[in-house]
Amino acid sequence: MSAAFASVPKYKLNNGRDIPAIALGTFLGFDEHGMTKSQNKQLRNVILEAIDIGYRHFDTASVYETEGEIGEAVRMKIKEGVVQREDIFLTTKLWNTQHKREQVMKALQETLQKMELNYVDLYLMHWPIALNDDYTHSDVDYMETWRGMEDVQRLGLAKSIGVSNFNKEQLQRVLQEGSIKPVVIQIEIHPQIIQKELVDYAQSQDIVVMGFSPFGSLVMRYGMQFPGPKLDNPVLMEIANKYKKTTPQVVLRWLVDRNIIPIPKTTKHKRLEENINIFDFELTSEEIAMINRFDSKTRYTFPSFWQTHPHYPFESIENPIADPFVKN
Template sequence: MIPKSLKFNNNLEIPIIGLGTFNSPPGQVTQAVKDAIDAGYRHIDCAWYYGNEAEVGEGISTKIKEGVVKREDLFITSKLWSNYHEKEKVVPMLKDSLKNLKLEYLDLYLIHWPFGFKEEAGPWPTEGGPDAYSETEITETWEGMEETYDLGLTRSIGVSNFNKTQIEKILGMARIKPVCNQVEVNPNFNNKKLIEYCKGKDIVVAGYCPLGRIDSYGKPRIPKPTILEPEVAEIGKKYNKTPAQVVLNYLITKLGVVVLPKSVTKSRIIENFDIFDFQLDKEDIEYIDSFHKNVRVCLAPYFGNHKDYPFHDEY
């Protein structure tokens, strides 16, 4: 039986599939959100940095007004961007996301990246070097996150792209424990060691780029997405499922993570949600396991000299 949700350490539950909205164009993401809710999604993954939260909010509010869902039926995530890691900036940034999303509270608020930038440096200062970097400690940022929870602006708080050492740093001082770490998880980069570590700390892992990144395939360093492998298509035929459905089922059942596939195409949005009615055989799971190359799609190498860059550690 494939779970429909996972339980946080605060006893709230997160739906096992969420609609990713990164790089979803503002002109298309409203309809994608409406299509997803109609298809059964109750989890939408957003971020201030994506620049489309107002359009996401339009889709959410439309479906609430139509009576398709109530606010309490939905699970909405957003994330604090790296220019705003100082404690006093965290609450205002969450309020900005709430305003754009047309919501009174979030279900989950995450620190998007452990590394911080100066506010004036711009949101992705690849040319700025160390002069663009903030010295704010992630422990100070976490205190701001705890304040958002205290104020009732979010029901849960967590992190994203944090490694083991950085999570340990948060756990060592936290008044409120993180419930989730959102990181890259796909067959080419299964992140098993970090997933097992997080499970041991009762922290749920949510996986972004679960299908790889087809739009980046062919660029240097980007591995072939598993859904393009002929053998995975053959596995799909066995279950009358698509390669994407096979991979998403594998990630949930084998790795035990929440998956966040992104699409603005209605048929694919529906397809990605239709994964609960089959169970992969042991040999099929082992075969998909064999694709692990330990190669990330999302590496952010420009910031490798930042004191809080997360990917120098093994996990």
């Protein structure tokens, strides 16, 4: 067991199961050809390294096309005797084109075939938005989809179920109308979008929050620098120097200190180590407040091309970008 793993705590989910307090992200981003694909088992090798470093929780989605290599790495490490299946926590997500109740089980079965595993630990509805195969809007209600999510948990294909990119009202509705309570909500959280209200609400309902894109403006996104705090931001640097940590570590710790599971993504060995090495210090409430002050409600996952969908979860804007998926 590596030193890093020994120090990663776990949260208790509302169904009694455990979830590790940090997850490795596996969305590889975009390049000039569209979504970046893993070449020559690059991602599988990252997961193998990550398991050696101490990561036990991996975040994927059917739309990322990384499920197969994650499953392969996990199976290799089980075969090597490094871990057992129950030591690993796999989170994956249902895509928007498979929202009819009967499609949910089929979608998860396809995921499990790709992973060559019998179950996932956590299955999330990626968005409350249903789409047809051609990416036109579908009127399937997310509560119908939730029934399908409940089916796969009852069948044991997913040990737990939850939601992603839901707003407060949508989460409330799942709590009111669903039979199984979601264990997790996964949303975008970084210094520029602290999501105080939604985090407080979810945590008051005993729902664990996972925070994606934790580095916000600190890093390049879509090949660009966006306005907002950078790696050398003086406020973050001051805190980092105090604890002899880096500014990415401070931002990840800010999430942990709010009881949020950060999902940093990296494919680099040094950064895999850096990003998990955050469980030996703690920010003060004043330092947490200093980072909260960067909040400008800025999202980087902002699919405004879906904003006319009846279940679009976010605020609308005047000039939405064109849907890259719909062919004219």
